[in-house]
Amino acid sequence: MIDRPDAARFAHVKDWVFDLDNTLYPHHTNLFSQIDVKMTAYVSELLTLPREEARTLQKELYLKYGTTLAGLMQRHKIDSDDFLEKVHDIDYSWLTPDPALGSAIRALPGRKFIFTNGNRGHAERTARQLGILDDFDDIFDIVAAGLTPKPAPETYDRFLALHRIAGPDAVMFEDLARNLVVPKALGMTTVLIVPRNFEPTFSEIWERDPAFDDAVDFVTDDLAGFLGGLAGSRA
Structure with missing residues (x-):
């Protein structure tokens, strides 16, 4: 089920946290x-x-x-x-700029972060290719995490402490439900990004997380549309 954004449940949000791969760009790009x-x-x-x-x-x-x-x-x-x-020595031309996503991110009130298990260079190149790099306040990468990846609880604690983020004031967007378990426990609103029409072109069964559905508040296969719906409802 794809959820319509419920603006009332995001009215409190001050910090918007986004995973990178298969979240800020769609699964079907296959990057x-x-x-x-x-x-x-x-x-x-x-x-x-x-x-x-x-x-x-x-x-x-x-x-x-x-x-x-x-x-x-x-x-x-x-x-x-x-x-x-x-x-991370890859061809980023597989991605195309996403003006709708950039507009939707810029319209969000508060700070915006990329929180990735990749490195900063990869995050910067990806976001630049999408045309959204300048829309973020910072990137928290695997190096900043001390090479301890999500979903380790200490990695979230480190990220929140670095940027002085209170869990209940934040929302996290992720394509892996298991990476939303800790954010949910910390009081964050959670949004799972799924492949378009739930049909990934390259994901395998080992990547799917039905056991962690309780950690998910909202589900969408269209991040730009979801965020745009929030911004539109605030206008």
Whole structure:
């Protein structure tokens, strides 16, 4: 079910927090698939594994440690900077500017943040390609998180403390429901971004989170439209 934005439930919001990948741009652009391929290649080269074995291990690390990076650091002591540079060496032209999203974000009252398990460079290049980089107050990336990814509670605590955000005054937009469990517990309003018509072009079953539905307040497959609805109702 796709929700219509209920402006009354967002009237208190002072801080707007957005995940990056598959949230600020739609799933069907398939941008993250490039990163996924790069991560598999990294694991394959690091451990001299065939591609399919490397991919299986990559997903195992992702599920156990929250990110492939966290798992590789834990098990193989890799250089995080090297990993982040290589897996984010992708073609951002797959994204097209999104003026409607930019207008909707600018119309929101309060501060706006990107909170991502990727690195700052990736977030900046993505947001710049979308035409929305200047609409955000700051980017909180995996390096700022001390390389501890969402959904670790300490990562949210670190983000909120850095920017002096009170959970009940904030909303978080995410494409993974498990990453909304802690925000929900902290009093944040939560919005799950799902693929258009619930049909992802590259997501796999291991990425889906039906067990965490209780952490989700709203669901939408159109972020710009959802935010625009909030702004329109305030006018």
